Structures are given as C-alpha cells and as structure tokens.
Amino acid sequence: MVSATAIILGAAVLALVWAAIQFLAISKIPVKSNEGGEADETTGLTSEGGDADATTERLLEIYTAIYEGAESFLKAEYTVCFWFVLVFSAIVLILVSWGTGWDWVRGAFTMVSFVLGAGTSIVSGYLGMKVAVYSNVRTTVSAQKSGWTACFNTAFRAGAVMGFALCGLGILMLYLTMLVYRTHYPQPEEWIYLTECLTGYGLGGSSIAMFGRVGGGIYTKAADVGADLVGKVVHGIPEDDPRNPATIADNVGDNVGDVAGMGSDLFGSFAESTCAALVIGSSVGVSDGWDAMVFPIIVSGVGVAVCLVCSFLATDILPVRKEEHVETALKVQLISTTLLMIPAIFLTAFGFLPTQFALKAVVGETELTIAPWMAASCVIMGTVGGLIIGLITEYFTSHSYRPVREVADACKTGPATNMIYGIALGYKSVIIPVVVLALVIYGSFRLCDMYGVALAAIGFLSNLATGLTIDVYGPVCDNAGGIAEMAELDPAVREKTDALDAAGNTTAAIGKGFAIGSAALVSLALFGAFVTRIRHSSDDALFSDGVNMLEPLTFAFLIIGGMIPFAFAAMTMKSVGFAAMMMVMEVQRQFDERPHLLDANPTERPDYDACIKISTEASLKEMLPPGAMVILTPLLTGILFGVNALSGLLVGALIAAVQLAISMSNSGGAWDNAKKYIEKASPDSDLKGKGSDIHKAAVVGDTVGDPFKDTSGPALNIVMKLMAVLSLVFADTFYAINNGGGLFHMA
C-alpha cells in the first residue's frame, strides 16, 4: 500500500501542477480586442478612435491601472503584516517557551510554524490577486467572442489556479514542516509536541487572513460603496463608467478583497482545521503510527484529486453553451465533488485508519473506541452539512426563489421596507444552517468526541479547491464586466459578463455559507483542543468534568464573548461607511473642480489614483483596531483572568459570531440580487426596472449590503477561528500563570 506521505505530497504536487496547467491555458489568450467576434464595433475613446487597436490599448491601460493599484495596496498591506509577524513571532517564541517551562525548542518550532503559516497565507493572497488581475482582462476579451464556453472557461480556470495552488501550497508547507519537526521528535510519544508546535501554522494563517479580510474588505467596499453612491445616486452614471473617478479603485478592490482576502481566509480555515484535528488526534499516532495520525491531511489530499476530476465536468464534459448553463455548471461542481467525496472518504478511512483505535474523551475518563466507519461518517457529515448549508444559502440569496423576490417587492414602498425585509431575511436565514450545524456537531461529537468535530470541519473543507475556484470565479467576472464598461466595449460584452457574474454572486454566497459553517466547527474543535491541553497541563485539576457554564467568571465572559462579534461588526461597518464617505467627497471634489469630466465624451480622465489612495489609506488604518481587538481580547483575557474566563469568551463569541456572520452575509447577498432582479424587470412590469424609484430603493439595500456581505459578515469567521487558535497556541502559557487563574488569581 502507498504511504500517507506519498499520497499527501503527491496530491500537493498534483494540485500545483494542475494550477500551472490552468494558468498556461489562460495565458494563451492575447490581450487584444477581438476583431472577428460579434462585438467588434467598439467605440473608440479618442477622436482617432473606432478601431480595435485603440481598444486594445485602452484594455491594456485599464489592466495596468488595476494591476498597479492592487500591487501597491497589497505591498502596503503586507508591509503592515510583515511588522505584525515580526513582533508577534517574538511574542509567540517567548510566551510559548515560558509557558512550557522554557522549552525553547517548542517556542521556536511554534514560532517557525507561525511564520510559515503567515508566509503561505501572504503568498496565497498575492498569487490569487496576480492570477485574478491577469485573467480579468482575458475574460473580457474572451467574452467578445461568440458563445459562452470561452469566457466561462477563462474565468473558471482563473478560479482553479487559485483554488488548486492554494490547496497544494497549504498541504505541502504544512506537511513538509511536520516531516522536518519529526526529525526532532522521532518518537510517537513526542508527536503531541509536534502537533502542538504546528498550531502556530494555523495561527499564522488566520492572523494574516484577519488583516487580509478586514483590510481588503474595507478597501473593496469603501470603493464600491463610494462609486455606487456618487455614480448612481448623485450623478446618474453607472458605477463602472470610466468618468467615475472611483471606478478603478472599485475594480482593484474586487481583486484585493474578494480574491486575496478570501483566499487567505479559507487558507486559514484549512490550516486551523487540520491543526485542530492533529492535536486532538495526536494520541492516535502513539498507538497506530504516523499514517493514521495524518489521516486528516490525507482527506484534504484526496479532496484535491476529487475536485480535479470534477472540474472537467465544467470545462470539458458539460461545457457552458448557454446563459442558463452557467449557474448549473457551478452548482454541478459543488454537488459532484460532495458526492464523489463520500466514497473517497470511506476508502481513505478504511485504507489508512486501523480497524479500531482508542481516543480519550475531552471530558471525563471515557476511552472511546473508534472504527474507520465512524471517522469517515464524521468527515461525511461535514461534507454533506456544508452542501446543505450552501444550498439553503442559495435559496435565501438567489432571485430565483421567494425570499429575494419578497425583498424586491418591498422596494415598492421605498428603501425603509427594503431594509426591514432584507434584515429580517438575513435573521431568518440563520435558522436552518444553525440546525444543520447543531446536528453535525451533535452527531460527530457523539461518534468520535472532539476528534469527530475536527474531522467534520475537515469534511466541510474537503472540496476546498472547488469552493475556492467558484469563489474566485465571481470577482473575475465582475472585474471583466468593469473592464468592458471602462473600455467602452459593445454593451453585449457587458451583458455577458453580467450574466456570468450573477451566477457567481449566488455561488459566492454559497461559498460564504461553507466558510462560516466550517469556521464554527473549526472553532469548536480548537476550543476542544484547548480544553484538552489545559486538562493535560493541570493534571486533570481543571476541566476534567467539562467546562461549567455556571462558574461566575465563565458566565460573565460568555456574555462578553457574545458581545465581541457585535463590536467587531460595528467597527468594520463604520470603517467602510467612513471611507466611502471620504471617497464620495473626493469624487465630488473632482467633479466640482473639473465639471467637464462628466461630458459624454470627456477629453480628460479623472484622477483615479486619488481614489485608490483613499481606499488604501483608509483600509490600512481601519483594519488595525478590529484586528487588535480580536487578537488582544483572548490574549489579555487568558493572561489576566485565566482559563475559565477564556472558555466563556470563546464559546460566547462562537455562538454570536455564527448567527451574525450568516445573517449579515445573506442579507447582503439578498439585497444585491434583489437589485439585480429589479434591474432585469421591464419598465412596464410592476417592478418598473432600472432607473425607477423602486430601483433606487433597491440600490440603498445593495449599498448597505456591501459591507454586510463582503466586510463584516465573512470577517466574523475569522474572529471566531482566530480567537480559538490563539487560545490553543498559548494554552500552556495561560495555564502557567497562577495555574490558569490569570494574573488576577481568578481560579
């Protein structure tokens, strides 16, 4: 039989090679306005205009502007991250070493993992941005050709580059680190230390994800909201109109927020769920060897292969030939990968897990006996649960179903009823996902204790490569449309990219459902690992009967924990609102000073860079306070008030964050699609269509929804995960302070 190492490294390399192949396919498309297609009557911008060359030049110009904007933002953002990593790795080194009785090796290994996790996250985000920018313009060009296959495939392949590269890189770095650490910890009894040091990898990934999601989220939405407010409301020009000074910033935002930020987020989830499963399952290694212990990583490796096979369905076996095929193709990806994962997981479990193995329960003295079918079932519960949550999310955010149509109807009586209906929709959409999560938690917890919860989280993310592909596909299409508009191509091109984007919007919402659900499971698993660590460190003095919520300190921190997501959402939303208002003022200033910018065929371009600068500066400044809150709260709680307080904090935050994240993402998605639904309506229908008062009311909802769905909502994932992984990494340190009582001796 093949060894685990062969499979894991093989899968990682396969993923990277596949990403390279997809990239090659994209790179074959020249950035050149298409002359043979149905859309070659492009309107030139300058007086020489009218010919394809001028358009090509314009395309290149826009491409360069977006590329440079994204590059300069990411550089600035990653500079901040660099300093953060530098300072925080010193903190990790010192606190972990001190917490383990000055075991410098564990401190250093944890620090190295942290740096590697952070580095991989940065590379993933940067790579994603590059690929996306590279592919946007090529998608636009492909959309000039007749038929849907070419442009869909281009955007889909762009997603695949990101999806597979990230998975490959994540698995590769994680596993290589493990192999290196194993040379220092060769004995199975020591692997518990190995896996503990590895948790730094999750912490690094999630820290960068926090900054990426928040910084990128503020950037993209400040630009988007700003462009919307000015363009649509104040001057009646579309958001991607080249005369709108915020338009390049808006398109840059799609790449740095929706691609780079989201990539870092999901990389973080992957890293953390793997670390949680490894820490909890490290005792498996003692009894049954390395290959059994690394079962969670094998699942991820197998997932890559499954996703690769299924991706042929979209690009080759059932290619997209009509507009209606687009959404189906993406949905087929999600469903087919989930279905194919089921037998794959069973085979993996029976192949690599011993026929039975023992695990100690997180609470009490019970020893569980686990068979492969039990572990496989936990993984599958996660995979299937993810799909169900995804499909429910689709029901609540796609305008093919009643909820979004009700929101659209509510626009008839103005923006206020639109808001009320949209918020109510978000709150209501929480019900089924939470029940599904509760079922997955209960089922996996009962079957395999905390190890089961961690496996379920792995299961949620097992088709990550596909999830990421689809997630990246959306912003690429969005940007392709923006470029078409800015380059003043034939409106038919824009219509095509809009149709591609609409499907992407819904599937992006599905992706968010996945991300939030997996984050909840990951956080619970990390919390379980934290409790196990503390129990172990305290020789069963703490938490051996579980975590009592009627401990005064724990209860007090339960409600404080529940407050954190609200405070976080408040900070991030206000940052977006504030930056958007600055953007509006800047744009207005430009129009006031140079009114001819608004001419039908202006001879001068607006100052795009000023808007890019506002977004960049605002997001870098505004990402720090919420980031600091999320990192410092668990750290200070653990240090000052001890582990009982920290337990309450983590669980409270988890409970509130799940609900708020789901509701915010879905409200935002629903508003966006309600607006699109109204735009599609004819002026004679009862929804009156584009430009009507009903449409204006819908735009208000969409604008409010922007920070909901792309800044605060998805960043709440990271809030729960990051707080939990941080607690796990510093578990020994917290216990070392007055036996878990904190500096205030609260235990």
Add this chain to the structure above:
Amino acid sequence: MVSATAIILGAAVLALVWAAIQFLAISKIPVKSNEGGEADETTGLTSEGGDADATTERLLEIYTAIYEGAESFLKAEYTVCFWFVLVFSAIVLILVSWGTGWDWVRGAFTMVSFVLGAGTSIVSGYLGMKVAVYSNVRTTVSAQKSGWTACFNTAFRAGAVMGFALCGLGILMLYLTMLVYRTHYPQPEEWIYLTECLTGYGLGGSSIAMFGRVGGGIYTKAADVGADLVGKVVHGIPEDDPRNPATIADNVGDNVGDVAGMGSDLFGSFAESTCAALVIGSSVGVSDGWDAMVFPIIVSGVGVAVCLVCSFLATDILPVRKEEHVETALKVQLISTTLLMIPAIFLTAFGFLPTQFALKAVVGETELTIAPWMAASCVIMGTVGGLIIGLITEYFTSHSYRPVREVADACKTGPATNMIYGIALGYKSVIIPVVVLALVIYGSFRLCDMYGVALAAIGFLSNLATGLTIDVYGPVCDNAGGIAEMAELDPAVREKTDALDAAGNTTAAIGKGFAIGSAALVSLALFGAFVTRIRHSSDDALFSDGVNMLEPLTFAFLIIGGMIPFAFAAMTMKSVGFAAMMMVMEVQRQFDERPHLLDANPTERPDYDACIKISTEASLKEMLPPGAMVILTPLLTGILFGVNALSGLLVGALIAAVQLAISMSNSGGAWDNAKKYIEKASPDSDLKGKGSDIHKAAVVGDTVGDPFKDTSGPALNIVMKLMAVLSLVFADTFYAINNGGGLFHMA
C-alpha cells in the same frame, strides 16, 4: 419592629393610593380648548371655525376616536390572551401535577398563580392604556397654557399613575397569593413548594407580556411606519396630519404598544425576578423565618416609597419652568431614586435579614454564609448597574452626544450610509452595557451565588415605579402632540409637546436599557433556579458539578438557542413590514378613490377605521407565530431532548438576546433622534433641516428603526425571560420524563 407583611402591604396600598391621587390631579383638567393662554388663536377646522368651541369639539372627537380604537384593540387582544390562558392553565395544571407525582395541590396552586399573574398583567396593561388616553388630551390642553410646568406635570402624573398602580398591584397580588398559600403550607420546610407554585405568577405575567409587547408592538409600528411612509414620502404631509388616514391608528398604537405592552413587560420582569429570588432563597425561610425569606419583596416595597418621595422633585421641589428643564427633571428622577435606594437597601437588609444565614451554592457542595451587607451589595450592584446602563444608553441615543450626530452626518451621503452608521452604532452600544452586566453578574454571583444574581435583578427593578413613570410619560407627550396636530391647534402647542416628547424619547431608551439589563439578570437567576430544581429532583445526579457546555447535546443547543432571538426578530420585523405595506396600500387606495381628501381644507375626513382595522388584524394574526415559537421551543426541547438540551437552549438564547435587544433598541433610538436633530437644523446649516434630501435619508433610518426599537428589540427581553421562567415552572415535569433525558432518552 414592624413586620415584613405590614411593610409590604403598606407599600402596596400606598402605591395604589398615590396613583389614585395623581389620577385625581389629572382629572381636574377639563378637556376644553384654552382661551386664556398664549395659544388661543386656534384655527378652526370647518367654515364656522375659529372659535374655541369648535376646537374643543374636535379635541373630544379625536380623544373618542383614539379611545375607542385602543379599547377595541385591547379587547380583541385580551380575548386571544383569554383563550391562551384558558388552554395553557390546563397544561400547567396537568404537566405540573404529573411532574410532581400527581401532586394536584401544587399543580392547582401553580395554575392559580399563572392565572393571577396573567390577570394582573392584563389589568395593568388595560389600566395603563386608559390612563394614557385619558391624559393625552389633557396634556394637549395644558400645553396651551403658558409655561411648561402644567403640561409637564400632567404627562408626568399620567406616567406616575401607571407606575405606582402597576407596582402596587403587582406587590399586592403576589403577596396576598403567598399569604393564602401559606395557610396550606404553614411549615417553613414546605415554603419551597409555596415559592415554586408562585413561579406560575411570573409565567402568567410574562406570557401576557409577550403577547402585549409583540401584538402591541406590531400594531403601533405598522401604523407608525405606514403613516410615515405615505405621509412623508408619498404625499408630503406630516404623519399626524388629520388628512392622513393612518393617523388615528398611529396614535392608538402609542397607547396599546408603548404603554400597555411596555407595562406588561415590566410587570413581567418584576414578577419573575421576585419569583426567582424567592425560589432560590426559600431555604432562608427554614432557618430564619418568613420575614427574611420575603426580603426581596420588601426591597420592592421600599423602592415604591423611595420613588414616591423623589417624584416630588419633578412636580414640586424643582418644577419644570423651561424647555431645558424637561430632560434634567427626568434624569434627576432616575439618579435620585438610585442614590436614595442605596441607604434604603442597606437599612432594609440590616433590618430584615438575620446577621448571617446559610445558602447552598447552585453548583457543588459549598454552603455559603451570607451577611446582610452582602445581600444589600448585590441589590445595590443591580441598582447602580441599571443606572450606568441607562446613562450609556442615553449617550448613544440622545442627539446631545457624538454618536447620534455622526449618524445625522451620515445622512448627508444618503439613506445607505445612514443605515450603515446606525446599525454600527447599535452594535457598538452593546459593549459597555454588556461589560457592566458581566461585572454585576460576576460580583453578585461571587458574593451570594445565584441568590445574589436574583437580588441584583431585584435591584435593577427597585425603582420600577419611576422607570415606568418616565416610560409612560413619553408616549403621552407623543400622543398629545399628535392630538394638537390633528386638532389643528397653534403650532406653538405642537412645538411644546415635541420638546416634551424629545426628552421622553431619550428617557424611553434609558428605560429600555434598564428593561434589557434586568431581563438578562432575571433570566440567569431563573436558569439558576431551574438548575437547582433539577439537581434537587435528581438527588444530585444531574448538574451537581454545574452545567457542562462540552456535553454534545448542550453545545448543539447552545448555538440553537443563540439562533432563537434572530428568528424571533426576523418574524416580528417582517410582520411590521408586511402590515405597514398593507397600511400604505389602504391609504393610497383612499387617496386614489377620493383625491379631495388631500385638499388643504378638506370637507371630508378619511376613513380612519379602515386603518385601525388593518393594524388590529395584522397584529393579532402576526403575534401568534413568534409567541408560539418562544413558548413551544423550550417546552418541546425539554420534553423531547431533556434538561441538558434545555440548559444549552436557555443560555444560548440569553447570550444572543442581550446583544440583539440592546443593539436594536439603540439603533432605533439613535435613528429617531438623528432625524429629530436634522429637523431642528436650519435650512442654511450643513444639515439643511426639514424637507431636505438629508432629512429624507434620516426618515428612512427612523422608519427602519421603528420596529427595531419598539417591536423586536424590547420583545427580545421577554424572549429570554419567558423561556427561562417556563423551564423553571416545568422543571419537575422535564425531569420526570426519563430522568431528564426527554422522550428521546438523550441523557
């Protein structure tokens, strides 16, 4: 020394007498348009017009219309409540009797308490509505006089009638019930059963409060939002303009929702906190007698006396002579009662509690020794905590401070940024109240275990009479303004009532802060009592080491519990949105069919009754699903899944409800006051004032805020309390089902 019974009954009678005196003072004001005041140039409505008689007639006409609308709604609502009480008292009788091994006495006593609690709540609500309607028009008349003292005092006295009558009635009924039950349970050892049967009183109070808050809340906001949308947005007439068909329904709503509903809510809190304290402290009776056991009720009695004394500050010692005095007068009430309560509580504790007494901790085997100062400190923590939360609420909702002004500024860039800022404000406003609550919980829990938490809840509500006075004052002024507008009195009258109302808005927000904070403590105390009951019933087999949140079922239900408040908010918000849209359509129909209704001096009145009917029917229909959810969820969870699941559900709901309730109430209050702030701005200022686009953006926020602050937000209080008290009442029943494992044998 006086006996506890003398003090309690004395205080209750005093409160009732004082309410009667205040009522007499109001009734001396004749409903007659004032000819001597500065505002006697009233504009007559009909062609005979111009004289005071026509105005008087008009005043009486409006008064009658509002009175009849309110009366008919409450009758309809209480008919639903009657059937609910009938059916549910049978359920209480049977389930409690069965759960206690067919102890029919306990079943019957619990049922009688339930009926009495429900009855008292209905009487309180009805009485409040009567007094408010009676006083509204008299406040309008008083506002015609020169000076501020008369009109302020009239509105304040109306509040006092409700405040003192409700407190008096609540204490009287509760205590008399106890005295009657004592004849059956004369031995101190049996008092535990006595107090348990008494919990039905809290359940009854809270059930009616649920329907009152939700039904009344939907009624008032459907009418308000409907009137706003049509009046301000569609036709440009003010919301209280007599030509607006929804205007009477809007004014009826103030009385049935903001007065009757809120009265029932706070009565419920009072009843539940007292019941929780009595159940937890019942063992005190065994060692130290009846007077020590009823200490919590004595505190409430003393509170009445303190509130009575302080009320002279507002009406006589420092009467309101200028506009600026209004807000100060109300704030002085809150602060003075809190300060005076501190020595009063100490005296009561040292007077009635033994120098030390023992209490068993809710978790573990610890026996706590409690001294009077400790009990007094818990009560005081509650009282002071309530004041701090109130003042923070004021900071976030009054336009004297930065947060609301920022929201007003955000209106400059349209309704979307207004929404983003307002929601962010609400989320942010959660931070300090939650920290204060956590401190109160930790402090009181550490000092006196769960008994301390219950005492803190009592402390929160100790100046309930004053809180209610101020809460009722607001809608009375609001209605007085509406009447002035509808009767077309001099605009100066409206300006005066508006100024009175603005202060009332802020203090109403303070009152909501109180209500939410106390609800959180009450729920925790009730949960503690529930755990104690189960522990006792199971002979320490369950919960003796606390409630472990890492029990799979408990954790699964923690996140389900966290979902309940969101689902509840979704249902109630959507109900308001739906009913408001129906209202808009009805109004539009009237205007379309009879366009001359919009003439400057119409000869015909719109069909007010049609709008009243829509609000009534919508609210009665729409209050049932959320009410059923809140009642059935804990009941079915306990019956099907057992007590571990139920524990998770209660705590999860508590954590999420606190945050959501505070944020929704404060967002709503802030939007309302941001709108008022913009209305006060002059057209030359940067906020542009009434009628501008900035104002229109503010109106959108205000409209969204209506269901936030007056329907969903405050009703979330009741969600947590009702779920907790229901679990406590049926604790024995749940344990009786498979030893707390539920029908599904989950334990």
